[in-house]
Amino acid sequence: MAVRLFGPAREAAGSERVAVEVPGGATAADVVSALEARYPALAGLLPRSRVAVNLEYVDGDTRLGPGDEVAILPPVGGG
Amino acid sequence: MKSFYEISEGPLSLEAAASRVADPSAGALAAFCGTTRNSFDGKDVDHLEYEAYRPMAERVMAEIGMEIATRWPSVTGIAIAHRTGRVDVGEPSVIVAVSAPHREAALAACGWGIDRLKEILPVWKKEVFTDGEVWRENQPRGGEPP
Numbered sequence: 001m002a003v004r005l006f007g008p009a010r011e012a013a014g015s016e017r018v019a020v021e022v023p024g025g026a027t028a029a030d031v032v033s034a035l036e037a038r039y040p041a042l043a044g045l046l047p048r049s050r051v052a053v054n055l056e057y058v059d060g061d062t063r064l065g066p067g068d069e070v071a072i073l074p075p076v077g078g079g
Numbered sequence: 080m081k082s083f084y085e086i087s088e089g090p091l092s093l094e095a096a097a098s099r100v101a102d103p104s105a106g107a108l109a110a111f112c113g114t115t116r117n118s119f120d121g122k123d124v125d126h127l128e129y130e131a132y133r134p135m136a137e138r139v140m141a142e143i144g145m146e147i148a149t150r151w152p153s154v155t156g157i158a159i160a161h162r163t164g165r166v167d168v169g170e171p172s173v174i175v176a177v178s179a180p181h182r183e184a185a186l187a188a189c190g191w192g193i194d195r196l197k198e199i200l201p202v203w204k205k206e207v208f209t210d211g212e213v214w215r216e217n218q219p220r221g222g223e224p225p
Binding site for chain 2 (some may be wrong): 004006007008009010011052055056057071073074075077078079
């Protein structure tokens, strides 16, 4: 599953888009766990980041479907 | 209610935002304009760099606008604009403008709007100093140093 990264997460991973393997019916939290395992550089940021699916903030127990746009949103700094 | 939401790569204009919310029934127009400061914690800021999750940010702006309309039903116009990319010292990075028949609603809605934006708008800010750089996270409401 492709995951979009922004701000400090993008910079830490060195890419604005990464891929992780998760089983069908995986949740947003499963994707975060897979990212933690695959990209140690994100370990510090992930626990403080939120997940967005299809442009909306979601909880960790949200189930993902094929074609969903998943994004990791570190603590924001707009304004 | 008039509404205008924009993530912009180019300079922001307070006047343009104000014109977006102007309404014959509005006796009040309140606006907040955030600009790049030249220092943070005593360090010299050269410029800021903003990055947005653009489609989500424009959607979140519209959600903030809808929340404002619910909380202050008299509001006649809302404009929210945020800049991306490099923003030099003194330049606006964000504008919130609200019109309403009376000042109480306009001022309250504008203040609430910028606070809400700083909590949930998917935008990230990098402070670039003369000798380094850091991603700066917004502090919880009321937690910002003066």
